Amino acid sequence: VQLQACGGGLVQAGGSLRLSCAASGRTFSSGTMGWFRQAPGKEREFVAAIRWSTSSRSYADSVKGRFTISRDNNKSTVYLQMNSLDPEDTAVYYCAASTSTIILTAMARRTLYDYWGQGTQVTVSS
Numbered sequence: 001v002q003l004q005a006c007g008g009g010l011v012q013a014g015g016s017l018r019l020s021c022a023a024s025g026r027t028f029s030s031g032t033m034g035w036f037r038q039a040p041g042k043e044r045e046f047v048a049a050i051r052w053s054t055s056s057r058s059y060a061d062s063v064k065g066r067f068t069i070s071r072d073n074n075k076s077t078v079y080l081q082m083n084s085l086d087p088e089d090t091a092v093y094y095c096a097a098s099t100s101t102i103i104l105t106a107m108a109r110r111t112l113y114d115y116w117g118q119g120t121q122v123t124v125s126s
Contacts, residue, residue: 001025001115005095008120011085015124019080021095021117029053032102033071033078034113037091037122044094046108048080051101058107062088085124092119 007019021033034049048059048069057069068081078095096113106112 001097003095003097003115003117005093005117005120007080008093008122010123010125013086013124013126015085016081016083017085017122019082019093019095019120019122021078021080023076023078023097029073030099030101032098032100032107032113033069034096034098034107035069035078035080035093036096036110037089037093038119039091042091044110046110047093049102049107050078053101056104058104060108082122085122087124087126090122090124092121094119 002024003021005021011017030053032049032051035047036044037047038044046060050057050069050071066084071078095117097115098113102112
């Protein structure tokens with residue numbers, strides 16, 4: 001399985017970006033996709049996740065109301081629409097895939113994801 005993330009860049013505070021993560025190597029009709037991020041000197045943290053089959057979603061409190069995760073099953077692609085960006089959102093964003101249907105309350109657990117993309121840098125200037 002390969003995950004190819006893209007869409008990062010430099011944006012001013014208050015701006016928007018949309019990240020994409022294309023999955024290949026298997027058919028994703030089930031399982032869970034997630035976005036995590038890692039800022040310099042900090043641990044990798046959960047951002048959002050979505051199930052392929054039911055579209056059930058989970059978000060970190062820090063991004064609720066600003067970020068939206070979605071998926072296109074036909075394209076095996078997951079998106080992260082990020083609005084009202086803040087300098088605190090600056091980080092490398094990673095997409096991750098789990099072959100399991102993770103329950104909503106466990107979607108933030110990194111250890112439940114089997115595959116990881118290479119990351120895309122998001123920088124928000126003040």
